[in-house]
Amino acid sequence: MIPARFDYHRPGDIAAALAILGEHGDEARVIAGGHSLIPMMKLRMADLGHLVDLQDIAELRGIVVEGGTVRLGAMVTQAELIASAELARAAPLVREAALQIADPQVRYCGTVGGNVANGDPGNDMPGLMQCLGATFHLAGPGGERSVAARDYYEAAYMTAREDDEILTAISFAVPAGGYAYEKQKRKIGDYATAACAALVTMEGGRCTAASIAMTNLSDVPVWSEAAGAALVGTNCDAEAVSAAVEAAKADIDPTEDNRGPVDFKRHVAGVMIRRAIERAVSRA
Amino acid sequence: MGKQHYQITVNGEPQDVLAEPRELLIHTLREQLRITGPHIGCETSHCGACTVDIDGRSVKSCTVFTAQVAGKEITTVEGLGSPDAMHPLQEAFREHHGLQCGYCTPGMITRAYRLLQENPSPTEEEVRFGMAGNLCRCTGYQNIVKAILAAAAEMNASKEAAE
Ligand SMILES: Cc1cc2nc3c(=O)[nH]c(=O)nc-3n(C[C@H](O)[C@H](O)[C@H](O)COP(=O)(O)OP(=O)(O)OC[C@H]3O[C@@H](n4cnc5c(N)ncnc54)[C@H](O)[C@@H]3O)c2cc1C
Numbered sequence: 001m002i003p004a005r006f007d008y009h010r011p012g013d014i015a016a017a018l019a020i021l022g023e024h025g026d027e028a029r030v031i032a033g034g035h036s037l038i039p040m041m042k043l044r045m046a047d048l049g050h051l052v053d054l055q056d057i058a059e060l061r062g063i064v065v066e067g068g069t070v071r072l073g074a075m076v077t078q079a080e081l082i083a084s085a086e087l088a089r090a091a092p093l094v095r096e097a098a099l100q101i102a103d104p105q106v107r108y109c110g111t112v113g114g115n116v117a118n119g120d121p122g123n124d125m126p127g128l129m130q131c132l133g134a135t136f137h138l139a140g141p142g143g144e145r146s147v148a149a150r151d152y153y154e155a156a157y158m159t160a161r162e163d164d165e166i167l168t169a170i171s172f173a174v175p176a177g178g179y180a181y182e183k184q185k186r187k188i189g190d191y192a193t194a195a196c197a198a199l200v201t202m203e204g205g206r207c208t209a210a211s212i213a214m215t216n217l218s219d220v221p222v223w224s225e226a227a228g229a230a231l232v233g234t235n236c237d238a239e240a241v242s243a244a245v246e247a248a249k250a251d252i253d254p255t256e257d258n259r260g261p262v263d264f265k266r267h268v269a270g271v272m273i274r275r276a277i278e279r280a281v282s283r284a
Numbered sequence: 285m286g287k288q289h290y291q292i293t294v295n296g297e298p299q300d301v302l303a304e305p306r307e308l309l310i311h312t313l314r315e316q317l318r319i320t321g322p323h324i325g326c327e328t329s330h331c332g333a334c335t336v337d338i339d340g341r342s343v344k345s346c347t348v349f350t351a352q353v354a355g356k357e358i359t360t361v362e363g364l365g366s367p368d369a370m371h372p373l374q375e376a377f378r379e380h381h382g383l384q385c386g387y388c389t390p391g392m393i394t395r396a397y398r399l400l401q402e403n404p405s406p407t408e409e410e411v412r413f414g415m416a417g418n419l420c421r422c423t424g425y426q427n428i429v430k431a432i433l434a435a436a437a438e439m440n441a442s443k444e445a446a447e
């Protein structure tokens with residue numbers, strides 16, 4: 001499995017990377033950890049003339065928790081997300097999800113930026129970032145702009161990012177309350193059959209805020225506003241949780257593939273959503 | 285872009301290799317440098333037989349271009365020990381029957397090496413979680429886990445003895 005020929009570039013800063021993208025247009029693609037892109041190139045499903053390696057760009061690295069905000073550089077790897085004690089304190093949900101991605105070798109290479117930029121509905125970080133209400137920061141020829149994670153995904157592999165833009169960082173407010181990421185997969189290292197991220201805040205026995213998002217249950221990640229609304233104002237008893245699960249299931253649109261038929265996926269989704277909400281409530 | 289010169293260090297030796305940017309590291313290692321410890325099991329990033337250590341990280345060498353590792357230090361199973369001076373992990377795999385056909389073994393040992401560098405006294409569960417990227421069709425994993433735990437104990441004991 002040998003990919004087609006390409007020219008290789010390793011720029012040292014964002015400006016140089018953008019210049020290469022500008023020069024070669026849609027012929028050029030950036031490579032981060034390469035663990036989604038290289039398999040696609042080997043299958044000749046990704047066709048490109050110029051590969052722009054982001055590994056030497058220091059501006060794209062680093063985890064910063066400051067003033068109630070978490071900022072993850074696009075090139076932070078999944079292994080770095082797991083190893084950061086500061087991030088585990090500020091947003092343990094991210095670590096819990098990262099530990100359920102792929103296997104150790106993949107997590108040393110795979111980056112958070114590549115995971116959210118890829119646009120594969122099977123990636124776990126897009127749903128996670130929608131749950132967190134994260135913002136994606138993009139740099140392009142016209143300067144910088146930001147897009148909400150909840151507005152970023154248009155269809156499988158289609159996102160709000162233009163071909164000549166680089167995703168530089170992800171930021172989100174330090175989340176409050178209880179959290180959980182629940183994922184069903186056929187075997188360790190696999191993409192989700194269904195997965196759900198949940199954040200629930202309780203005050204005096206009442207739910208004051210809730211955010212529910214799902215992975216691989218549509219051609220884009222699904223943030224269910226209705227599921228969150230079904231919990232807010234309740235004490236999150238069995239009845240309220242069931243209402244939230246039904247609301248979340250009304251927002252998904254799974255398709256049949258080698259992970260199972262639609263009915264099975266809807267069933268597994270219901271189990272994952274319920275587990276995620278119940279565990280988030282138990283931690284709230 | 286035709287062939288380029290890439291400088292890499294493999295098992296402590298600097299190498300200058302001439303490769304197209306599309307050449308995967310596993311092919312540079314096996315076909316150019318004749319370092320055949322890392323195996324090609326699946327070619328699809330799933331089995332871990334091709335695992336090597338790159339600057340302190342376990343990486344599937346079928347899923348990285350040689351161009352990406354220019355300037356880096358690579359260790360393969362050959363770099364860990366030799367038949368006359370085996371690494372405690374190699375010794376433990378032999379002792380505890382951590383292999384049958386041996387196809388997965390170089391990847392297993394190279395990955396286990398990094399796991400024990402990061403966590404010198406893992407629990408059985410931590411070994412299983414940390415080895416999840418390496419598949420074996422023969423052993424059923426039981427003896428692989430046993431071998432890694434035994435190697436950890438042996439490495440810790442000799443570290444203590446040295447202090
Ligand atoms: C065996 C295996 C199992 C896996 N299992 C899972 C899993 O369970 N869950 C999961 O979420 N993922 C899984 N993955 C995918 C893995 O997490 C990838 O590493 C990740 O999806 C992409 O990150 P990357 O850094 O490798 O990106 P790359 O492969 O380098 O890039 C992916 C895409 O994003 C683009 N891109 C990358 N970075 C940027 C950027 N900064 N700006 C703009 N565009 C960018 C690239 O051009 C490319 O199109 C698995 C991969 C393998 C090989």
Ligand code: FES
Pocket residue numbers: 323324325326327328329330331332333334335344345346347
């Ligand atoms: S050959 Fe590289 S993971 Fe199987």
Ligand code: FES
Pocket residue numbers: 382383384385386387388389419420421422423
């Ligand atoms: S010993 Fe045969 S594949 Fe592991």
